[in-house]
Amino acid sequence: MDIMQSSLEKHYEWKGKIEIVSRCTVENRDQLSHAYTPGVAQPCLEIEKNPDLSFDLTRRANLVAVITDGTAVLGLGDIGPRASMPVMEGKCALFKEFAGVDAFPICVDTKDVDEFVRTVQLISYSFGGINLEDISAPRCFEIEKRLKEVCDIPVFHDDQHGTAVVASAAMLNAAKVCGKKFEDMTLVINGAGAAGCAIAKQFISMGIGDIILVDLAGIICDGDEFKNPSHYDMAKVTNKNHRRGDLSEAMKGADAFIGVSKPDLVTAEMIQSMAEKPIIFAMANPRPEIMPDAAKEAGAYVVGTGRSDFPNQINNVVAFPGIFKGALAVRASDINEEMKRAAAYAIAGAVKPEELTADYILPNSFDKNVAKIVADAVAEAAVKSGVARINKQ
Numbered sequence: 001m002d003i004m005q006s007s008l009e010k011h012y013e014w015k016g017k018i019e020i021v022s023r024c025t026v027e028n029r030d031q032l033s034h035a036y037t038p039g040v041a042q043p044c045l046e047i048e049k050n051p052d053l054s055f056d057l058t059r060r061a062n063l064v065a066v067i068t069d070g071t072a073v074l075g076l077g078d079i080g081p082r083a084s085m086p087v088m089e090g091k092c093a094l095f096k097e098f099a100g101v102d103a104f105p106i107c108v109d110t111k112d113v114d115e116f117v118r119t120v121q122l123i124s125y126s127f128g129g130i131n132l133e134d135i136s137a138p139r140c141f142e143i144e145k146r147l148k149e150v151c152d153i154p155v156f157h158d159d160q161h162g163t164a165v166v167a168s169a170a171m172l173n174a175a176k177v178c179g180k181k182f183e184d185m186t187l188v189i190n191g192a193g194a195a196g197c198a199i200a201k202q203f204i205s206m207g208i209g210d211i212i213l214v215d216l217a218g219i220i221c222d223g224d225e226f227k228n229p230s231h232y233d234m235a236k237v238t239n240k241n242h243r244r245g246d247l248s249e250a251m252k253g254a255d256a257f258i259g260v261s262k263p264d265l266v267t268a269e270m271i272q273s274m275a276e277k278p279i280i281f282a283m284a285n286p287r288p289e290i291m292p293d294a295a296k297e298a299g300a301y302v303v304g305t306g307r308s309d310f311p312n313q314i315n316n317v318v319a320f321p322g323i324f325k326g327a328l329a330v331r332a333s334d335i336n337e338e339m340k341r342a343a344a345y346a347i348a349g350a351v352k353p354e355e356l357t358a359d360y361i362l363p364n365s366f367d368k369n370v371a372k373i374v375a376d377a378v379a380e381a382a383v384k385s386g387v388a389r390i391n392k393q
Contacts, residue, residue: 017089018096018105023059052389055128055331064103064129064324066091069116071136072159072194075285081107084134091133091158099321099371101328103131113139117146124151128328131320132157137194138228154327154335160198162316165323165340166362167258167281168202169347170314173361174302178277180255183207186275188254190214190247190289191261197230199258204237205337206344211238212250219243219250248273255279259289266290268298277301283314302358311359318347318365322374329379330388338385339378346377 011017024035033039043057055061070084071077088105095103106123110116120130130153132144140157147155156162175182187208189196192215200211213220213234220226221242222235243249251257251270256279259266266289271278280300282288285307292303292310304312323343327335350363350370363370382388 011086017086017093018103051125054125059102060126061128061331062100062102062328063127064095064101064131064328065106065120065123065127066095066103066131066133067106067108067120068132068134069108069111070134071111071139073134078136081109088133091131094317095131095321095324098317098368099325099375101321101324111139113142113146116143117150120147121150124153127153128331129154129156129324131324132159134159135194138230140194141197141230148334152333154324154332156320156323156335157194157198158316158320160194161202161335161340162320162323163195163260163283163314164198164202165319165343166314166316166347167199167283168206168344169319170281170304170312170362171203171256171258171279172206172344172348173351173356174256174279174281174304177356177358177361178255178279178301180277180279182209184209185255186210186212186253187256187258188212188214188247188250190250190257190259190265191284192220192228192231192234193260195260196258197234199260200234200238202340202344206341209255210240212243212254213238214247214250218246257281257289259283261289263287263289266295268294271295271298271300274299279303281305281314302361304361308365312361313365314362315365318350318363318370319343319374322346322371323378325371326375326378327382329375330382331390332379332382332387333389334387335378336382336385336387339381339387342377342381343374346374349373 026032026035047053066088068084068088070079070081073079073084073087084107092103092105095101108116108119144157189200192213200213220231220235221239221244248270252273253275255275258281260283263284278300279302280295281304282290283306288305292305295303304314306314350373
């Protein structure tokens with residue numbers, strides 16, 4: 001049966017992918033008195049005196065809000081908050097399955113940045129972390145920035161940073177397979193929206209040689225005029241040789257390509273113009289910038305996509321559950337650059353050297369040990385960088 005139809009039938013069957021499960025038993029008067037009135041008054045009073053105790057006396061310490069406005073859902077675009085709910089529920093299910101983190105879906109019916117930020121801020125005391133999801137660019141940049149300023153818990157836009165973490169982990173291992181030095185590589189990123197810019201920043205923080213960002217108008221170059229304000233900042237830290245032109249020009253001599261754009265934009269001739277042993281991460285979904293078999297036939301040495309039906313699926317599920325698990329474990333106030341780098345190196349290191357091949361550069365998405373490996377690395381980085389509020393327990 002077609003996966004779309006069978007998934008629809010499953011959703012009718014499930015009637016939602018998550019549910020609330022009680023952690024206490026309420027079967028008699030004594031249990032009722034402890035879980036609710038009158039006994040519940042005492043933890044309330046303790047939290048009133050010391051708000052930090054909300055992490056100890058409630059589920060807040062292990063609870064993430066998965067929040068969207070429904071403007072950039074998967075490859076479906078602006079489908080609205082109601083239609084985005086199945087995706088948010090799915091994300092919450094992955095948090096629980098892969099990291100034991102409780103998550104709750106929240107779909108906010110506004111496209112006004114001020115209103116969205118204020119809404120999230122007002123409910124933030126109920127959670128230990130905020131996972132922003134499927135919010136269109138460039139609004140997503142401002143929303144995350146402002147929420148980081150007003151919330152005292154981690155705010156993480158997974159479409160940006162989760163994608164960047166897993167892509168950089170994959171590239172670290174792909175470079176090893178190809179015998180390339182990370183610091184000498186030139187990387188082309190096609191698609192300069194939320195994910196593309198975040199990927200570029202992550203790779204720069206990890207010491208990549210150079211990055212050439214390409215959008216609909218061509219190569220982003222310092223000195224040009226841009227519609228997207230964020231491109232001015234990106235132009236200052238990419239394209240060191242001030243190259244101009246379209247994607248085919250950007251690909252010439254490049255070591256690697258990452259696509260977060262549209263299907264069928266990369267040709268065999270583009271790959272053949274790249275440096276020896278080219279790396280192709282064509283991540284547009286459901287159809288990538290070039291199909292893996294076509295990329296291989298054109299000479300690509302390592303190929304990754306966002307799809308599960310080909311080797312090297314570049315999937316955020318190996319990143320975000322562990323990142324939040326680690327941040328929550330030390331009650332981090334932020335998920336900073338040090339923590340994201342630690343996550344990338346941990347994911348890359350989860351593939352043993354003897355296992356590493358051109359068709360196996362990332363750990364299996366269903367290996368639940370990965371979340372713990374990532375969480376430990378993230379928690380340690382949080383402590384070292386000064387954003388942890390407790391030592392890991």
